[in-house]
Amino acid sequence: MTNTINPQHKLRNFSIINPTKILIGIIATVPMALGLPAKALEIQVLPKNPQLGDTISVVIEADSQEKISNPTVTVGETTYPAFEIAPRQYRSFIPTTPLEKAGVRTIRISQDGQEQNLSVKVRDRKFPVQRITLPPGKAGVNATEYELKRVKELKALQTPEKYWHGLFLTPNAGRTSTKYGVRRYYNGEFANDYYHRGQDYAGATGSSVVTPAAGKVALVGTVSQGFRVHGNVVGIDHGQGVISIFMHLSRIDVKEGDFVQAGQKIGAVGSTGASTGPHLHWGLYVNGQSVDPIPWKSKQID
16 A cells, blocks of 8 residues: 655644744854864874884875975974975984883974874884903094094985985895894993994905995095094985995995985995904984884885
8 A cells, every 4th residue: 555645744844944043053153163173184104013223204294285384293302304205295204223212202293283292102122232352451443533523414414305216225245244233241341322333244345335225425435534433435315314324345436426326336345444354334324313224125115
């Protein structure tokens, strides 16, 4: 049986709303709409579960279509630069090192009046330990003032351009002899401020050293210029606060100002400077701090 709806009954289901009430509703809604906050910044933090020695990447995407200023990224008392990597998209790198304590980091991101706080837990990590006994009166090699100045300037570079693309390459075919982050005891006393700031490759003397990523040659130093500790050294600026340094070279095949591509030969393994045998020391610095270079070879940071 088909039900029929009486038009009279249908009309009863509707009520006539007082126009005054409609107006009041509109007036009440407008201030709320005007007072809505701007859309929050979209933020991605990688890796998801960082450990000491990792580089923390903070990618910030702004909703505004207008020209905006670069975000400010702060952890504690330290502010890290944020560089544009796409329209309205910025990235900041936060380095972590073996000298820090594991635990929660509060990352404060602010941009044009918007601010967000993120908590990131950095896991602890066990670094290898070496025990070294020095004979009485044994004096170490001291760096020259010129050497220290040039290397400090290299590590402080924060070029806005990004030169690298994709995974970093291994700079030498030799086996790893000393890993990043090794801690040391000297004559039974722990060296609180020391950790091995790079990855060592036990390549043969004269074996090729290639740059792991594209960049500009920002430092070429030699023993004859006073580089007693680093030996013959090449520093490459990969852009946006990322720097590679290659130490103890027997030969240098580039000059300052050269632009090099990933995989390009820049020199050869040697034992110059404070070195006890032929090897390549590759250090990777992010915003002035020595980070583990190995994750950059396996996790693409583009």
